Amino acid sequence: GESVGLHLPTLSVQEGDNSIINCAYSNSASDYFIWYKQESGKGPQFIIDIRSNMDKRQGQRVTVLLNKTVKHLSLQIAATQPGDSAVYFCAENGGSARQLTFGSGTQLTVLP
Amino acid sequence: NAGVMQNPRHLVRRRGQEARLRCSPMKGHSHVYWYRQLPEEGLKFMVYLQKENIIDESGMPKERFSAEFPKEGPSILRIQQVVRGDSAAYFCASSPQSGNQETQYFGPGTRLLVL
Numbered sequence: 001g002e003s004v005g006l007h008l009p010t011l012s013v014q015e016g017d018n019s020i021i022n023c024a025y026s027n028s029a030s031d032y033f034i035w036y037k038q039e040s041g042k043g044p045q046f047i048i049d050i051r052s053n054m055d056k057r058q059g060q061r062v063t064v065l066l067n068k069t070v071k072h073l074s075l076q077i078a079a080t081q082p083g084d085s086a087v088y089f090c091a092e093n094g095g096s097a098r099q100l101t102f103g104s105g106t107q108l109t110v111l112p
Numbered sequence: 113n114a115g116v117m118q119n120p121r122h123l124v125r126r127r128g129q130e131a132r133l134r135c136s137p138m139k140g141h142s143h144v145y146w147y148r149q150l151p152e153e154g155l156k157f158m159v160y161l162q163k164e165n166i167i168d169e170s171g172m173p174k175e176r177f178s179a180e181f182p183k184e185g186p187s188i189l190r191i192q193q194v195v196r197g198d199s200a201a202y203f204c205a206s207s208p209q210s211g212n213q214e215t216q217y218f219g220p221g222t223r224l225l226v227l
Binding site (some may be wrong): 031032034036042043044045046049051089091093098099100101102103104105 | 116118145147152153154155156157160167168170171203205213214215216217218219220221
């Protein structure tokens, strides 16, 4: 079936460097995407979202890029900090669905 | 402004017992979603409810699981006759409206352990 998935299960970056987390989706009807951050023992925390009529959206230190041609989504974190260490999930809420479909997650580790 | 609240945060049950998980949505939100997360996996949708109505329960097991969102009070996810495979983190999310581009905000989850 159609799903949302991530390319890399783990990512380690040096503090201060930029991080890029990737996500592939296969549901061509998807028109809304969200990135969540989940710290150990906590619930998913909304980071940023993007609608399919956009290809880029920026927040505070984060940027989401959407490439509908290749069904690819990425999250860029600028000047990564120790507090950014967490699991990052992309999720899609496409077409007429009201349920979110989550990827398997990428563990981001920030090295001192 | 309080976020989504869930209780209990941790729940231990023996096989065959019942588990009741509660969720209070964010103030002003009338749509509730339940998800289950197994260790090192993403969240899996279970059920979507509005006040007094189940809208989509396509992700919920047909047996032993039920959910409700009464007119007054929190949403309840009920698991009867729990088995070890029910051990997981259960997350509730809420949104103000039901559109397919509404952001869902999550609670801290209930971690269920079945002995």
